Amino acid sequence: MHEFDDEGDARSGGPKPYIDRRAQPTRTGLVCPDVRGKSSYHDIGARQAEFEGLARAIALEIAFSDVVKVREIRPATYIGAGHVAALAEKVKAEHIELLLVDAALTPIQQRNLERETGSKVLDRTALILEIFGERAATREGVLQVELAHLNYQKGRLVRSWTHLERQRGSGGTGFMGGPGETQIESDRRQITERIVLLENRLDKVKKTREQQRRQRTKALIPVVALVGYTNAGKSSLFNVLTGAGVFAENLLFATLDTTVRKIALPHGREVMLSDTVGFVADLPHDLVAAFRATLEEVVDADIILHVRDIANPDHAAQAQDVLTVLEELGVSSETTPIIEIWNKIDLLDEPELTLAGVAPAGKVVATMPVSAHKGQGLDALKLKIEQLLGEQGRTYHVHVPYSAGGDIGWLHTNAEVISRDDSGESGSDLVVRVDPRHRAAFLERFNGRIAVSDL
Structure with a gap:
């Protein structure tokens, strides 16, 4: 499984990337399973080319790229025993450090492939997460990538995530658990707490974006x-x-x-x-x-x-x-x-x-x-x-009684008020243009008080 040191990611406090490319490009082998009967819009050649593109997106050194015929998916290793043995020989001969498999592997399949081939193994999801982790440039992007990474990693725990502990500081209380807590339980709890923290931060991002969208809608x-x-x-x-x-x-x-x-x-x-x-x-x-x-x-x-x-x-x-x-x-x-x-x-x-x-x-x-x-x-x-x-924007005449001041506010927020006449005895007469996204709510709210305009 994947090893992480205790420093974490300096940008977000999250885990370091799966692949360390600081010294030199990682020698990598690509495996593209062609599963019989598995429906896909893409033919195997296009899928292989795209997977190679994903690997090149993070500057890996691709030593080989093989399509592997799979008659049925094996619960233990995804691909058959013969293919696994051939991969192990190729990994040794080509000095491969990393195997990328174009499939969603279970933790057991990943672990068994690593043991049988002697190489680190990552599946398609992990590779995409790696690319996203490298591309994220804003604080929001970093948070989103880390959240996805942690949700993926929950089922693939192999060692203590002590860098998460340090996020809480030395003054945190009740974080390490009691003496009877197993390492895997402690790891999972630390990840869960980090996920909750990230979700709360992204909720704030969502609220900010909603405010920005409301301002655009109002304008x-x-x-x-x-x-x-x-x-x-x-x-x-x-x-x-x-x-x-x-x-x-x-x-x-x-x-x-x-x-x-x-x-x-x-x-x-x-x-x-x-x-x-x-x-x-x-x-x-x-x-x-x-x-x-x-x-x-x-x-x-x-x-x-x-x-x-x-x-x-x-x-x-x-x-x-x-x-x-x-x-x-x-x-x-x-x-x-x-x-x-x-x-x-x-x-x-x-x-x-x-x-x-x-x-x-x-x-x-x-x-x-x-x-x-x-x-x-x-x-x-x-x-x-x-x-x-x-x-899209249809224009309507609408009558709003003076007693329904909230309706005037709704129209100014959700529609374009073209004209308004307050001279009537019972209320205001407005001409408004309503975009499709607000039309259903408009028709329901002003049912019986509207007519389509010729404007």
């Missing part, structure tokens, strides 16, 4: 959220649309921390554009849960821009993975309109011919071919966003 600024598979070009598109300097590189998970910037559409209307963490196949549930405060920007968006790397041969399967994560967040085309952005058309040899054979993933309101790198198609994209927002 009637629509939110447009970029989502997509990792490395699809979201941050490059964000940068060219906003002029921001968000880190954008040809790396998996180059962006972890949500960035929001205001942009102006062709006819002057302003929107908030939000760049989010990229998705990936089999994104760990703990990671999705930990980043939920960040991904609330997607949940509350008025429009979602689903960015697809149309030059990637695996783009159709990647798009399905994005929809899976959106569904886990409670977002769909039924709740939020989705524009599919077919990015990187500049890399296609015959763009028109290639795009003619591409189908959107799920229900979308439009597909927009663009090149963030060359700036192609961006004006048309902005026009489409503006057109969609114009179609």
